[in-house]
Amino acid sequence: MTAVLHLRDVSVDLPLGGFLSRARLPILLDISLDIAAGESVALVGESGSGKTTLARAVMGLQPVSRGTMAVDGQPLASAADFARMRRQSAMMFQDATASLSPRLTVGYLITEPFRIHGQPLADPETTARDLLAMVGLPPAIARRYPHELSGGQARRVGVARALALKPRLLIADEPTAGLDVSVQAEVLNLLSDLRRDMGLAYLIITHNLALVRHVADRVVVLYLGRVVEQGPTAHVFANPAHPYTASLIAAEPKPDPRQRRADLAIRGEVPSVLRRPSGCEFHARCPIARDLCRQVAPALAITGPGRLARCHFAVTQQEQGEEHAVEN
Amino acid sequence: MSSVVDGASPARRGIGRALMADRMGLAGLVLVVSFLLMALLAPWIAPYDPIALDVKARFQPPSAQHWAGTDHLGRDLLSRIIWGARLALGIAITSISIAGAIGLILGLIAGHGPRWLDSILVLIFDSMSSLPMIFFALAVITVLGPGTATLIFVIVLVSFPAYARLIRTQTLALTQADYILAERAMGAGSARIILVHLLPNVAGPLVILICMDIPVVIMLEAGLSYLNLGVKPPSPSWGNILSEGYNALRQAPHVVIVAGIPLVLATLGFTFLGEGLRDVLDPRGAGRRWG
């Protein structure tokens, strides 16, 4: 079976600027990833990890410097490839309201994919109503303007528009950002229903780990534009192989006052891509860093079935975690 | 910072202020519409022929017969002002519309098109606006000879770069907006993005700027006509009336006053209207709708 989305060694770098300067700044480095039909993969990392850049690269909004991409086995390289690909995939933006053209009605906006791709649109009103019904919105919403929608409604409109042409792949950038807890649950349930019913493949970009646990089969952790850990969500959360993943999980505030953390799991901030640290790029913030980490950059290595990690001590970490799990 | 009322935000501005702004806009609209009607209906509402001489009745102050008095050739001033509105608005609206259309197209191309084209267009806009306007206008008029067509040509040339730059800046900013990225991600082509998504969003500021510029053009026309470089006498341009009035300022001050009033009112009218439009044209402002 071919993957819906296939990325092999994808790298993105940006010109550093400056007159006649040829220097380029690496933002993403050698990302490889496959997403099968009906599979949901989460891309996790702090701001500056390159996760949004990767989403934009897949949609052709950000030129790729090296590597190959394919959707449904068809390579993505030329403008024509991306034009074809955009009919089969859709993207939801982080700011749902801002991603809707402000002077057009919701009814027009959600039927726009038909107009863009020249698909037959015999009765725009019925189509709009059906799409709105699919995401649980009343037909009257079709006459509203984006600024008249609540955050949750705008998010649903974004989903309706993304699904208008029945895509194979949905890329969602922080699909619950800015939503209240109760509305968040509705949007997440909607996304999992649609995945089940339509066999969609998801690429979800988020820094919300609670979200990842609920919607992702697999998780990919990025740090400074590199994959540092990858694997099935349940296994990675239960037993992270990379200390960065472990720190992220530990940093998440638990909604239980009896589980307050006494100590900080992670200190400092993501270093600037202008000043990448030597050796393992995480060593300055890593609780288990040693001399080796400051000098030698670890490679992405297999640590278990379906699992990869970029750490010199990944296997030890993972084994310790397993022992710990057995003891409990 | 989050809104103080958690999204259930009431109108952002005080209701009193919004009403005041609306009243100004309304006043502007009324003034502009009156001038437009005056211009359109000039042949029917003007009491006299604007160029009919009556030398015996020269420099008459306002009276029941001549509501605004007469000028140095005994022509009825009210009729000349009404016909003058036709000329002034005709020239201003024609030239600014042409300039606006050119500016809109070039600005969109510069803002959304390839980089090299943008550089060339910006160079053109910049060199155009660096020309000293009055001397440039004088030079063109000297070459082409004074007259209405020359006047329109000059106004278009000197005003389109400002519009094009405005549209270009707006377009550049919007090209980075989430909704334009979203459209590109859906596969929308450049034509659709420009026509359906950029145009309605950049047109608002242009309409406002145009409204504010019309009085400037009316003044420019009046000024050039005053210098005998605009509309040729005996055509009843407001500038011509003023220019002729100044020659007899002591003898008959009413000429200058009467010709000055419409100039001031038209300026105020278009400016108020422009400011009112600025509030109305933003769909996010105070929950109002447009389109």
Place this chain on the structure above:
Amino acid sequence: MTAVLSVENLSISYRVPGGCLQAVRDVTLAVARGEVLGIMGESGCGKSTLAAAMINLLPPGAQVAGGAVRLTGTDMLRLSPEDQRRLRGRSVAMVFQDPMTAFNPVLTIGRQLADFAGAHDPARAAPAALAAMLGRVGIPDPKRCLGRYPHELSGGMRQRVAIAAALLMQPDVLIADEPTTALDVTMEAQIIHLLRDLRSSFDGAIVIVTHHLGVIAELCDRVAVMYAGEVVEEGPVDALFHDPRHPYTRALLACDPAVVDPASGRLPAIGGRIPDLTALPAGCAFAPRCDRAQEQCGAPVPRHIPGPGRSVLCHRAGS
């Protein structure tokens, strides 16, 4: 324990085109020195209006329909504008969600901190004192930070500086409105840690306004849950999280993806929408969304006291 800041029967409304929007309704709360109070609720529940009233910075259009906000006994809402300004900042300081908006982009951090501190006591504006404060909020190399501009700092660093600026005024009450919402999870953990550390050294009360249950659980001693402008439940944090009495509190806790077992597949949601705040029902505002609602819920709701320091606004809390 005496309250340093207390809100008594406070009601605030906004005049809107369709009538009168009741943002805060009959809220009574108090916070003592050394205590951290959490105000929790979803969009439109009135928590930000309440926070604005606490610092006496209500937006134009807001009307105090009744009640008082007492700071060490003085009713702030009834002071002259001049006295209000003097009290604000020195006695109550605020930290916002996006610290960028709190700073002037063209002035250095040092210059702005000096202004904050010097407004009340010039001695505190000395660079050494400012640097010491920046060090206290965990900024590495505080001396260099004083010469920087707001945009040169990361979001987490700006939030630290904002907290330092607030503390420089030596306030009696520090109000933080969604202090971690704009930050990454790692930075959020660090800010939570910092605020918790401050409790021991800061001789005042802290009020945290947020929709994030995790932040409340990590940081607060007491919690007030707001719904449609009212405090529907109040109590010690442990009791409220482990023995919630109001159906809305229960539903909120149950919805949080962090507590739901991923294997269950579906997340519980609260059906329906918050009521129209311009036309509120006479009875319980949550009744239309409540799975335990009965006929009696249409009548005005009594406040139950299920235990020490607790209160619940629900007809069925007693049963």
